[in-house]
Amino acid sequence: MKVKYFAWVRERIGKAEETIEPPANVRTVDELIAWLSGRGDGYAYAFEKPKVIRTAIDHAHVKPEAAIAGAREIAFFPPMTGG
Amino acid sequence: MTVAATIRIQQADFDVAQEIARLSAGRTDVGAVVSFTGICRGTEGSEPIAALTLEHYPGMAEAEIKRHADEAIARWPLLGLTIVHRFGRIAPGENIVLVVTTSSHRQAAFEAAEFLMDYLKTNAPFWKQEESARGTSWIEARDHDDAAAARWTKS
Numbered sequence: 001m002k003v004k005y006f007a008w009v010r011e012r013i014g015k016a017e018e019t020i021e022p023p024a025n026v027r028t029v030d031e032l033i034a035w036l037s038g039r040g041d042g043y044a045y046a047f048e049k050p051k052v053i054r055t056a057i058d059h060a061h062v063k064p065e066a067a068i069a070g071a072r073e074i075a076f077f078p079p080m081t082g083g
Numbered sequence: 084m085t086v087a088a089t090i091r092i093q094q095a096d097f098d099v100a101q102e103i104a105r106l107s108a109g110r111t112d113v114g115a116v117v118s119f120t121g122i123c124r125g126t127e128g129s130e131p132i133a134a135l136t137l138e139h140y141p142g143m144a145e146a147e148i149k150r151h152a153d154e155a156i157a158r159w160p161l162l163g164l165t166i167v168h169r170f171g172r173i174a175p176g177e178n179i180v181l182v183v184t185t186s187s188h189r190q191a192a193f194e195a196a197e198f199l200m201d202y203l204k205t206n207a208p209f210w211k212q213e214e215s216a217r218g219t220s221w222i223e224a225r226d227h228d229d230a231a232a233a234r235w236t237k238s
Contacts, residue, residue: 006208007210059147060147077208077210078221080224082180083179083204
């Protein structure tokens with residue numbers, strides 16, 4: 001699946017997007033964040049406060065307990081500050 | 084009559100008068116036009132800023148704004164709706180966002196415009212970074228914006 005990062009999540013990880021293949025036991029957004037956090041210091045820093053992180057699956061907001069099965073694109077970002 | 088929202092995400096500036104005219108010119112059913120323009124301030128807190136840079140999530144920004152536009156059209160008897168949101172570097176005094184609503188009577192136009200702005204603030208995937216003498220930093224989301232959006236949730 002494709003993963004995208006925005007704003008300070010992108011800066012901390014050091015890339016805007018990548019393709020990942022999480023193991024089968026990673027089923028939810030929460031679990032994916034925990035798995036990504038283990039991929040390096042930048043990831044750990046970006047996801048140090050998982051409750052702050054907002055997630056979208058295929059361009060729609062989802063909750064941390066949402067299932068990731070079938071997702072084409074998952075995005076992680078800080079609370080939004082547009083408008 | 085089906086109302087179709089016009090939604091644009093763009094780097095370029097917009098002309099408020101022109102956007103209003105597009106929804107009202109030549110029509111005699113429109114009795115109310117409400118427009119809200121969000122403008123870049125020259126200070127953030129008490130600090131002067133040089134500019135804001137808005138990052139957005141292409142694809143989702145359009146989709147998320149469309150979801151809220153559709154909800155506004157379902158909730159209020161609107162005759163027209165235009166939303167324009169800019170991205171990129173924006174200097175103090177420049178436009179950031181525009182919402183224009185038209186309806187037969189003022190209440191629907193006022194309420195729908197306010198609803199849309201409250202949701203744009205908290206749900207549209209845009210992030211503001213400020214440039215000041217101290218460097219660049221991401222602007223933090225405000226709790227009162229969440230509270231403003233929450234009051235529109237049907238209980």
